[in-house]
Amino acid sequence: MSSSSSNVFYFLSFALLLQTAFAATKPLFHSCSGENFTVHGSYEANLNRVIAFLYHRTPYTGFGLGSTSLGVQSPDQAYGVALCRGDVSSSDCKTCVAEASSYIRQSCPERKRAMVWYDNCSLKYSDEKFFGQIDNGTKFSVLSTQNVSNPTYFNKKAEELLSQLANEASVTPKMYAAGELELQGSGKDVIYGMAQCTRDLSDGDCKTCLDGIIGYLPSCCDGKQGGRVVTGSCNIRYEIFPFLKA
Ligand SMILES: *[C@@H]1O[C@H](CO)[C@@H](O)[C@H](O)[C@H]1NC(C)=O
Ligand SMILES: *[C@@H]1O[C@H](CO)[C@@H](O)[C@H](O)[C@H]1NC(C)=O
Numbered sequence: 001m002s003s004s005s006s007n008v009f010y011f012l013s014f015a016l017l018l019q020t021a022f023a024a025t026k027p028l029f030h031s032c033s034g035e036n037f038t039v040h041g042s043y044e045a046n047l048n049r050v051i052a053f054l055y056h057r058t059p060y061t062g063f064g065l066g067s068t069s070l071g072v073q074s075p076d077q078a079y080g081v082a083l084c085r086g087d088v089s090s091s092d093c094k095t096c097v098a099e100a101s102s103y104i105r106q107s108c109p110e111r112k113r114a115m116v117w118y119d120n121c122s123l124k125y126s127d128e129k130f131f132g133q134i135d136n137g138t139k140f141s142v143l144s145t146q147n148v149s150n151p152t153y154f155n156k157k158a159e160e161l162l163s164q165l166a167n168e169a170s171v172t173p174k175m176y177a178a179g180e181l182e183l184q185g186s187g188k189d190v191i192y193g194m195a196q197c198t199r200d201l202s203d204g205d206c207k208t209c210l211d212g213i214i215g216y217l218p219s220c221c222d223g224k225q226g227g228r229v230v231t232g233s234c235n236i237r238y239e240i241f242p243f244l245k246a
């Protein structure tokens with residue numbers, strides 16, 4: 001199959017996809033930015049191709065990176081990335097990327113740049129070539145409403161776990177790590193955590209990105225039973241219950 005016919009295939013199946021009604025899962029967060037594009041113009045056509053490509057590509061490995069450019073920066077080129085959480089099955093990944101695509105196009109109509117986050121995946125696109133760069137411009141956190149009883153000790157342990165996972169994730173091909181840490185004394189209290197980067201980052205930048213958001217925990221999630229911080233390039237989460245698929 002030539003690349004142009006596969007583009008047509010992606011585009012057609014994506015057009016069908018957009019017409020399908022999804023059981024709406026609410027995203028955690030979305031943001032729209034950049035200039036407006038011209039409806040039915042070449043940016044929109046390129047964006048549709050990139051999103052369709054991501055929808056088909058991402059479920060294979062949980063990560064997709066696509067652009068319509070062969071390296072030439074031009075205002076009409078579109079660049080996109082989709083990432084599924086490391087434990088998510090490829091069919092759940094596909095569902096999530098489909099929902100993300102249709103939600104973001106409806107929520108950021110005519111905008112050249114946008115990002116959306118779900119539990120199971122994230123999707124981002126731009127007219128700017130952002131591959132391989134840490135994007136911490138948009139940062140978002142979600143925290144549990146419940147407090148822990150021993151915040152100083154708990155915060156330290158959560159940070160310790162996430163720092164270990166950051167080290168692991170940055171040298172793993174999937175750039176994803178999950179684990180748990182037993183809290184002393186109680187015998188059964190455990191912190192569960194995960195850390196993940198988009199795979200266009202270098203090992204060093206993945207680590208930098210994760211350390212940056214771990215450093216943000218005291219501002220967002222001090223003494224909370226659960227917390228997460230997400231950016232365009234990396235994300236972390238911890239909870240006192242197992243939140244990943246075993
Ligand atoms: C983009 O379009 C929206 C709605 O059509 C409008 O409200 C907004 O001002 C436009 N933004 C720019 C930067 O032109
Ligand atoms: C998210 O993925 C997990 C693991 O594959 C799955 O159990 C869950 O149903 C998915 N959630 C949604 C809303 O699709």
Ligand SMILES: *[C@@H]1O[C@H](CO)[C@@H](O)[C@H](O)[C@H]1NC(C)=O
Nearest residue numbers: 134135136137139208209212
């Ligand atoms: C983004 O990361 C850079 C480099 O690590 C850092 O200097 C900057 O403060 C970070 N910005 C935000 C908003 O976290």
Ligand SMILES: *[C@@H]1O[C@H](CO)[C@@H](O)[C@H](O)[C@H]1NC(C)=O
Nearest residue numbers: 144145146147148222223224
């Ligand atoms: C948690 O702690 C904060 C600040 O110390 C307090 O305002 C809040 O009411 C507490 N929440 C619960 C559920 O106890």
